Amino acid sequence: MFVLVIHILNVLHCCVFVCLFLTVTAAEPWPENATLYQPLKEDQILLSDCASSLAVQAYLRMCGLPVQVVCRVNAEYMSPSGKIPFIHVGNQVVSELGPIVQFTKAKGHSLSEALDDVQRAEMKAYMELVNNMLLTAELYIQWCDDATATEISRPRYSSPYSWPLSSILAYQKQWEVRRKMNAIGWGGKTLEQVYEDVSQCCQALSQRLGTQPYFFNKHPTELDALVFGHLFTILTTRLTSAELAERIKSYSNLLSFCRRIEQTYFEDKRLIQSSCSL
Amino acid sequence: MAAPDELFCWEGDWGLPSVNTDCLVVLAYAQFAGAPLKLHKISNPWRSPSGSLPALRTNQKETISRPSDIIIHLRKQKYNADYDLSAKEGADSLAFISLMEEKLMPALIYAFWVEPKNYVEVTRRWYAEHMPFPLNFFLPGRMQSRQLEKLRLLRGDESLEAGDELEKELYREAVECMNLLSQRLGSHKFFFGDSPSSLDAYVFGHLAPILKSKLPNGKLQQHLKSLDNLNNFCTNILLLYFPRDGRETTNQKPSTQSEGADFDNVPNKRKKQFLSALVALGAMLSYALLTGMVSIQHVHQEALEEPPDLQDLESHHHEDEGDD
Known part of the structure; x- marks a missing residue:
């Protein structure tokens, strides 16, 4: 029972954390302290989450945007959409590759600009x-x-x-x-x-x-x-x-x-x- | 040659050969590939061999339900609409089919099954009017809860409900998907060259219901109507491959389809008559039993058996009293 309560508190805590940072602001330059959250590398993350996380990391590297990877036990519950990974940039939290691409585009970084x-x-x-x-x-x-x-x-x-x-x-x-x-x-x-x-x-x-x-x-x-x-x-x-x-x-x-x-x-x-x- | 495979599909309406996307995809592909299928257009999913529609019953009596599996089966039977495609075009087909499944399908489910006004005024009414008697009361509702469940699982949101925010997001994705399809199609008649392929069947199946249905909340339709090339694409396929359904469905569907329809309608009628007769008979019998027969029989038997007992008892009583 105790463990359950701790877990629920954890989830609640993270919801608050996410909600606080969800307020959308105008385009600002990419900060130095951007972080990407994912589950523990060594003994928690699963194949599909690892793949999605690596895809986002590759994308940000291709854009030349620095990001620090942070492993958290409860990354799944911290993510606004419940999906791995999500990035925390300035005061915004964005999860999954699609929205992250949109987000970087709004900040003026895009890889697909030259395509017809x-x-x-x-x-x-x-x-x-x-x-x-x-x-x-x-x-x-x-x-x-x-x-x-x-x-x-x-x-x-x-x-x-x-x-x-x-x-x-x-x-x-x-x-x-x-x-x-x-x-x-x-x-x-x-x-x-x-x-x-x-x-x-x-x-x-x-x-x-x-x-x-x-x-x-x-x-x-x-x-x-x-x-x-x-x-x-x-x-x-x-x-x-x-x-x-x-x-x-x-x-x-x-x-x-x-x-x-x-x-x-x-x-x-x-x-x-x-x-x-x- | 062996007997043709049999295809079970939802009935058509609104000038479409079928009202269901998956059925439309299979029907269009079969037409494109020229596959000789025996068509059963039905409005009772319980009459399908798999319990869902579409379903293909092969001449080996196997049943296939998934549209992609049906297409693969037809391809193996040498009815291949993708024969002329290059490997890269085949890859593109696969990619655009995935695009529609991920981006357009959720919006379609929302528009037809979740949006309250559309569901009550069009979808539920259509299915309730077309399904046979006892099913029409509960199947549309069950289909809806299944579709809602599917949308919830697709979105990964357990508590998903109809609402402006969800609608906006789904429709935004769908509109983007339609724009991408429109850009890919350009001014061509079909997606790859002059003859239609499986991708054309999928696009047609997903877009035609949006274009032809008369939903009260028709935001998707409005947007689709503004994309002229996709609009013409659907109308063209309807004219070329489904000329009978393309005309509004006032005149009866002739030839092969009417065979199927007659074949299905008569037993339906009989079943209905039989069912109503059964219900009436049951009501009459139970009424008779409850009010008359049972009590009369009981009273009758008791009337025959009890009075002597009573008399006996009474006489015994009398004797007892006499003894005292």
Whole structure:
């Protein structure tokens, strides 16, 4: 009971924290002390959250905006949308890549300015492809594959909490994700079908990338950040089965694309290699 | 050749071959690919082999429900509308289909099932009027709660309710999605070249209901009407591939569709007649039993058996009294 109360207080505290900073102000320059919040790297964060967080970090680095990564046990409850990651800039809190891109654009930083209308339409479409297929597949494997859920997802997700809260929160999360899968028609899929979807998605991305350095030729866009976040995380994360990473490894241009972004934007910090090993 | 696959779809209205997005996608793809399907346009999801619509019953008696799976099945049967697409165009199709599922679908659910005025005046009324008798009382409501649940899970917000803020956000995303589609289509007749592909089927399925339905809160429709190329795109597909439904549905649908409709209507009528007869008979019987038959029988039996007992008792009493 005591643990539950602490947890509720925690959530309440963070809601207040977020509400205080949600007041929208006019465009100000990017401050030095911008922070990005995510769950604990070593023993809490899950594949899908790690991928989303890495995508935002890649995006901010491509924009040349400094951000300090802070790990918090209750990052999920601090986020205004309940999703990982979120950034705290000046007196504003923004979560998820889409809104963060909008936010930086309002501050005068944009990667997709040079694209024409058709290209921008295609970029947005491919970003939704990644969200719709890769992210959903990651969630499916994390929570709907029993082996992964038992061995990795539930223990890691609930690691900061003591029993019984840990079990309650983990099963609650699993239950929620499974209901979502049923609602979008993924409930009846087998693991093999999900891998097949991942392959199909990678095939599409690989085709689109072709031999270019980035999806829209010379300069990276938010699409590159998103794709990098997901592919790199899948490639560097150890799961119960290596099948997911194997599916990506058959597309050599995607592999060199990941390596290129890692070298260009993450060279200074080696910590990324070890950051997201489950 | 083996018997054709059978496709079960929601009925059409508002000048559309079907009122449901998923059904429209499958119908349009089948038309584009020239797949010979035996069509059942029904308004009772319980008559579908999978319990939901659309559903495809293959000639091996398998049942497929998801539109994407149905399209894959048709493709395997060599009815492929995407045959001429390059690998990159195939990738683009996949991307834009995802875009619609993520950005347009939530707004569609909101507009048809969650927005209170639209739901009460159009959606619920349509389904209630078209469904057979006992189902029309509870199925529309159940469909609504399922759609609301889906929207809640998609948005990751358990307590999501209809409201201005939600509407604004969903419609903003939908409007952006429509603009992107419009930009991608440009002045072409179809998305890739001169013949329609699966992406065209998906776009048509998502946009045609917005364009043709007469919702009281028609903000999406207003915006769509301002995008001329998407507007023409939908009208064109209706004219070219669904000429019968394109004309307003005052005249009866002829040929293949009417076969299906007749086939479905007659048993429906019979079922209705049978049901009402059954209800009437039940009412009559219960009335008769409650008021007359039971008590009469009981009284009758008691009347036959009890009086002697009573007499006996009385006589015994008399005897007892006499003894005393």
